[in-house]
Amino acid sequence: MRPVGWVESTLTDRSEAPKQPDEGAPPARIVFRPEFGEALSGLEVGDRVVLLTWLHLGRRDVLTGHPRGDTGRAPRGIFTTRSPERPNPIGLHTVTVTGVESAAITVDALEAVTGTPVIDVKPVLGPVAER
């Protein structure tokens, strides 16, 4: 696996990052390696996409945890939570594209800190008939 780009954000510290894009995350820019600009062709402002990131700051040996880090909730298997501490720390972020450059995009809200590697971008799927 190899990063295709990186997050540029005002968020620099995990402790200040919201847990999901729709929980008060700031806008962000994704800068791609130049050779992947072609893979963005056809992407338009307003498109909903799923960004996949590699949450490189997470511990990878954690198998259970409190949902949302809330110690008032019973610990449970990490595969039933969105914790960034997991065997393969892949982040899923559903966002709206607000700008498209030759090898970069801007998005409305992203909870990942600046420097987080981006590993894939996929369209949000509509109903079967619209795919």
Add this chain to the structure above:
Amino acid sequence: MRPVGWVESTLTDRSEAPKQPDEGAPPARIVFRPEFGEALSGLEVGDRVVLLTWLHLGRRDVLTGHPRGDTGRAPRGIFTTRSPERPNPIGLHTVTVTGVESAAITVDALEAVTGTPVIDVKPVLGPVAER
């Protein structure tokens, strides 16, 4: 990145696989490495989860393609499609859990072929207030 489990399915050939779970895919079983059984604790029948797979049969040097492989549609950037041929061939599959074993689960429908590595499992997120 390291597989946490593998797909067991009646699908053995990519050419016979539907493009998404809700397009006629068969049920499947996911067998985890024994040490990851704990990461499943709290998972219940009926839960909606996102399986992340590594689509190991895909080419990784493809940057544009016809949506859904339909040559009647103009080619576009691979990041605007769900093609398995992409720089990091990660598959996203939203499925319903139909059974939970100590280190395995069954799911209602999955379009990945047998032997596909599974790299993560995440809950489908509900509205903010229910997280």
